[in-house]
Amino acid sequence: xxxxxxxxxxxxxxxxxxxxxxxxxxxxxxxxxxxxxxxxxxxxxxxxxxxxxxxxxxxxxxxxxxxxxxxxxxxxxxxxxx
Amino acid sequence: xxxxxxxxxxxxxxxxxxxxxxxxxxxxxxxxxxxxxxxxxxxxxxxxxxxxxxxxxxxxxxxxxxxxxxxxxxxxxxxxxxxxxxxxxxxxxxxxxxxxxxxxxxxxxxxxxxxxxxxxxxxxxxxxxxxxxxxxxxxxxxxxxxxxxxxxxxxxxxxxxxxxxxxxxxxxxxxxxxxxxxxxxxxxxxxxxxxxxxxxxxxxxxxxxxxxxxxxxxxxxxxxxxxxxxxxxxxxxxxxxxxxxx
Ligand SMILES: [Fe+2]
Ligand SMILES: [Fe+2]
Numbered sequence: 001x002x003x004x005x006x007x008x009x010x011x012x013x014x015x016x017x018x019x020x021x022x023x024x025x026x027x028x029x030x031x032x033x034x035x036x037x038x039x040x041x042x043x044x045x046x047x048x049x050x051x052x053x054x055x056x057x058x059x060x061x062x063x064x065x066x067x068x069x070x071x072x073x074x075x076x077x078x079x080x081x082x
Numbered sequence: 083x084x085x086x087x088x089x090x091x092x093x094x095x096x097x098x099x100x101x102x103x104x105x106x107x108x109x110x111x112x113x114x115x116x117x118x119x120x121x122x123x124x125x126x127x128x129x130x131x132x133x134x135x136x137x138x139x140x141x142x143x144x145x146x147x148x149x150x151x152x153x154x155x156x157x158x159x160x161x162x163x164x165x166x167x168x169x170x171x172x173x174x175x176x177x178x179x180x181x182x183x184x185x186x187x188x189x190x191x192x193x194x195x196x197x198x199x200x201x202x203x204x205x206x207x208x209x210x211x212x213x214x215x216x217x218x219x220x221x222x223x224x225x226x227x228x229x230x231x232x233x234x235x236x237x238x239x240x241x242x243x244x245x246x247x248x249x250x251x252x253x254x255x256x257x258x259x260x261x262x263x264x265x266x267x268x269x270x271x272x273x274x275x276x277x278x279x280x281x282x283x284x285x286x287x288x289x290x291x292x293x294x295x296x297x298x299x300x301x302x303x304x305x306x307x308x309x310x311x312x313x314x315x316x317x318x319x320x321x322x323x324x325x326x327x328x
Contacts, residue, residue: 020128022157025291025311039290040311072110073179075117078090078319081284081304082304 004030007058011035014057020049027065028054035061040070089243090187092117092148094317095124096286096309098157099138099262108142109317113145118319119188123176124288124308125199126154126250128167134169138173149186151195154194157290159199172187180248181231183239189242194241200250200273201225204266222321229276243322245326248287255297256307257290274299288318 009030016024023046026039037054041047051065092114097107114121125144128135138159143150150173154164168178178186181198203210203225214220236244251257251269260268268290277285278301286300288309293314297305310320 019130022160042098042310043100043103046100069315070311071311072107072135075092075110075114075316075319078117078321080321082323 011054011057015050018053021046023050024052028061030058030061033061034064036064037043038066038068040068041059042070042072044069046072089191089193089322090118091120091122091193091245091284091320091322092317093286093306093308093320094290094310094313095123095125095249095286095307096155097139097142098126098129098310099135099142099316100129101134104141107316111142111146111230115236116319119318120148120186120193121146121150121285121317122195122245122247122308123150123152124155124247124286125153126309127152127154127171128158131158131160131163131167131221133166134168135161135291136163136170139167140170140176141172143176144174146175147254149177150175151177151179151184151186151247152198153247155199158197160189166170177180178193181235182227183235185239185241185324191243192241193244194236194239194244195247196235196239196244196282197247198228198232200248200252201228201314202250202267203272204270205254205269208264208265209271214322225270225272228311229272232273233276233280234291236277236282244282245322246282246283246285249274249289251275251287251293251305251307252285253297253305256287256293256295256305258294259292261273261291274303274305277301277303306315 029036047067112277127139252274285305291311
């Protein structure tokens with residue numbers, strides 16, 4: 001059986017290189033036959049695409065897509081540099 | 083209320099707009115002219131650097147009531163269309179820096195902006211050097227060439243305030259939060275060394291989505307990582323020379 005580290009690396013590579021996602025900052029953890037994705041993206045579409053690409057790269061694993069969708073908030077307070 | 087001589091710089095990087103984001107970022111820029119004198123965009127404007135995405139970005143930034151200066155990021159290079167994307171942005175009125183500089187008139191003040199994408203290599207003591215295989219030498223030489231161009235541009239520019247706009251980071255501090263193993267791909271100390279030599283008031287960069295906002299070069303120049311995921315807001319505003327503060 002392939003070591004989980006190599007499977008995780010392959011999933012990560014797929015999410016970075018696949019034309020649908022090109023996402024570099026997603027953490028991949030594998031425990032037994034469970035695959036966990038964690039990180040932040042700017043929209044729900046990207047989260048779904050990442051789940052799809054990860055699933056295709058490791059279809060034998062049960063996927064938990066825990067990626068968070070974070071919308072950019074209102075511009076906050078100014079910082080004064082002097 | 084800000085004092086008239088304040089120079090207010092709005093900054094953001096890594097907006098990573100895709101084709102399904104049309105109109106979404108523009109909404110967040112409404113009223114920016116009341117908050118800032120200029121908007122600086124620190125690269126990674128697109129997701130995959132396609133022409134379609136470049137057009138979305140150009141439309142989002144088109145016709146803003148304040149000047150917009152941008153550099154591209156590694157994502158904008160992915161489809162080998164960086165020159166076309168830069169052209170699209172310029173047609174929309176955005177000043178795109180490519181290892182050169184520009185001067186923006188902000189009220190009665192001249193603001194010089196120098197920069198470009200930047201590149202990696204790592205940080206003093208833990209970095210690549212121009213030695214060995216051609217591929218490694220090319221990698222380091224690329225960063226060196228960029229740093230040298232910025233130094234020259236900073237020395238030549240005539241302005242009261244000088245800001246450096248980059249995608250890659252010049253220092254480690256603003257990378258905190260990223261795994262240290264990938265620091266060499268996130269920036270290079272050669273960029274900081276060049277800016278410290280020539281002098282500047284502020285360095286803005288993006289690229290490190292999990293990094294930290296604030297840091298400083300060894301020479302004491304303030305550095306801000308304005309990657310959107312780091313800021314968690316549409317843009318940050320930095321005020322230069324705010325004598326007396328608010
Ligand atoms: Fe980015
Ligand atoms: Fe980047």
